[in-house]
Amino acid sequence: MASPLLGLLTLLLLQPMELFAWQDYKDYKLYELKLEGAVEQNLVRKWSQEKPSWDFHEPSRNASSLKVMIPPEEADGFIETLRSYHLEYKVLIEDLAPLVRAQRAENLKKKLLIQWPHIDVLAAFYTHAEINDYLDSLPARFPKRVQLKQFGWSYERRPLKVVTITNGDGRRNKPVILIDGTVHAREWISPSMALYVIQQLLDNYVDNQELMLDYDWVIMPVVNADGYEYTHTVDRYWRKSRRPTSNPDCIGTDINRNFGYEWGHDEGSSSDPCEAIYRGERPFDQPESQVLRDVMLHYGGRLNFYLSLHSYGNYFLLPWGYTSVFPDTYQDMMSVADAGAKAIIYSTNGIYSYGSTYYVLYPTSGDTTDFALGVVNATVSMTMELPAAGFQGFDPWVSHIERLVTESWVGVRAMAAEVIRRYPA
Numbered sequence: 001m002a003s004p005l006l007g008l009l010t011l012l013l014l015q016p017m018e019l020f021a022w023q024d025y026k027d028y029k030l031y032e033l034k035l036e037g038a039v040e041q042n043l044v045r046k047w048s049q050e051k052p053s054w055d056f057h058e059p060s061r062n063a064s065s066l067k068v069m070i071p072p073e074e075a076d077g078f079i080e081t082l083r084s085y086h087l088e089y090k091v092l093i094e095d096l097a098p099l100v101r102a103q104r105a106e107n108l109k110k111k112l113l114i115q116w117p118h119i120d121v122l123a124a125f126y127t128h129a130e131i132n133d134y135l136d137s138l139p140a141r142f143p144k145r146v147q148l149k150q151f152g153w154s155y156e157r158r159p160l161k162v163v164t165i166t167n168g169d170g171r172r173n174k175p176v177i178l179i180d181g182t183v184h185a186r187e188w189i190s191p192s193m194a195l196y197v198i199q200q201l202l203d204n205y206v207d208n209q210e211l212m213l214d215y216d217w218v219i220m221p222v223v224n225a226d227g228y229e230y231t232h233t234v235d236r237y238w239r240k241s242r243r244p245t246s247n248p249d250c251i252g253t254d255i256n257r258n259f260g261y262e263w264g265h266d267e268g269s270s271s272d273p274c275e276a277i278y279r280g281e282r283p284f285d286q287p288e289s290q291v292l293r294d295v296m297l298h299y300g301g302r303l304n305f306y307l308s309l310h311s312y313g314n315y316f317l318l319p320w321g322y323t324s325v326f327p328d329t330y331q332d333m334m335s336v337a338d339a340g341a342k343a344i345i346y347s348t349n350g351i352y353s354y355g356s357t358y359y360v361l362y363p364t365s366g367d368t369t370d371f372a373l374g375v376v377n378a379t380v381s382m383t384m385e386l387p388a389a390g391f392q393g394f395d396p397w398v399s400h401i402e403r404l405v406t407e408s409w410v411g412v413r414a415m416a417a418e419v420i421r422r423y424p425a
C-alpha cells in the first residue's frame, strides 16, 4: 500500500518547482465579448484553437456575450484582433491578482475555524485531502448507513473515494443515484455541492428519508483530484487533469472529453494537448476517467440517475453531446429536468435551461453523460451546470456557497424524487 509519504515523494519528483510557485494572475485581464451570432462564435472557436492562452469561457449556443481571461503579455494583440474584426468588448477586470489573492486569503482564514474532521460545507472550500479526511470519518459516525470505497488513484497517486449512503435497512441492490463532482478542477462549487448532498442525506435524514427508502445514493465529490489540488496550491483557474501530454509545454487532459463513447470527434473535442478541451491520446487514458468509468460500471445494472456537477451556467444538460440527434428516452429525461427546473423557479426564481448538450450548449464528444447513457445504460443521465458566482463565474466567494448549494439542492432533490416516482424499485 502506498503511504501519504510515498504520494508526496512522487509529487516532489514529478514537479519540484511548480509545487511552490503560486500563479498570482498579476495584470491578467477579464474581458467580455459581445457575440452577435454564428460568425463570432466561429471566430471564438478558431481563436481558442490558435491561442490556447486566451482562456475563453466556452460560449453556449445563442449566448449574447462571453468572458475571456487574457495574460498581460497578450493583451495588446488580443485587442488588436478584436478591433480588426470589429468585435465589441468591455474590460470587466483590469488586474485579477488582488481578487484571486483576496479569495484565497478569505478561504484560508475561514478554515482556521473548522473543527476537523467535522466540516461545515457552507463555511469554506476544502482541498481534496480535507474532503478525504471528512469522508474517512463517516463510516464510524454512520456505521449502518455509510460505506466508503476507494476505486483507484489519480495520476499523482491521490486516493479517489466514493461514498455509498443508504437508509441502513440492509436491503441490497436498490437502484442507484450516482453523483460526481469536480471533473473540472476550477469549478469549486461542485465539490461543495457534492458534500452538501452528503450532509443532507446523513445529517438531515428526517427530512430526506423517503429519498433513501428504495434507492441508494453513491457520491464521488472529487474526480479530478490532481487538478483540484492544483487549483488550491498553484493555479486557481486550472481545468484539466495534471498528467503530462505529448507536448512538454501543455499539461493535462479534459476528463470530460476522455470518455469512451463516440470519443474523438473534432466537433466537440480537440486533439491538441494545449487546448482546454483536449481529449487525450485514447479514450480513458487518464486514470481519473478510468476510475469514474469503473464506478459507473460497478453500479451498471441499477444506475437510474447519473448526475455530474459542474459550473457554471444554470443548465440541465442531457445526452447527446456528440450529435444533434436525440436519444430514444429524451422525453423521459426531459421530464426529470423539468421537475428540477420547476422546483428551483418556485423556490428562488432561479432559471435553468435544459435539453441536450449539443442543442443547448455546444457539441461535446467523449463526455461522461454520453458514456453513462450510451454504454452504462443509465436511465437518466445529466450534467448540472450550477449558477455562476464570483468574478469569472466558477469562482464564488465563500459567502456565496450557502445560496448556491441550498438552491441547487432544491433542484437535485426534486429530480431525485421524480426519478424515484417514475422508476420505482
Ligand SMILES: *[C@@H]1O[C@H](CO)[C@@H](O)[C@H](O)[C@H]1NC(C)=O
Residues within 6 Å of the ligand: 061, 062, 359, 360
Ligand atoms: C437559438 O436561436 C435560434 C434562432 O433564434 C432558435 O431557433 C433556437 O431554438 C435557439 N436555441 C436555443 C437552445 O435556445
Ligand SMILES: *[C@@H]1O[C@H](CO)[C@@H](O)[C@H](O)[C@H]1NC(C)=O
Residues within 6 Å of the ligand: 297, 300, 301, 375, 376, 377
Ligand atoms: C447496455 O445495454 C446494451 C444493449 O441492451 C447491452 O449490450 C450492454 O451490455 C448494456 N451495458 C451494461 C453496462 O449493462
Ligand SMILES: [Zn+2]
Residues within 6 Å of the ligand: 183, 184, 187, 310, 311
Ligand atoms: Zn465543467
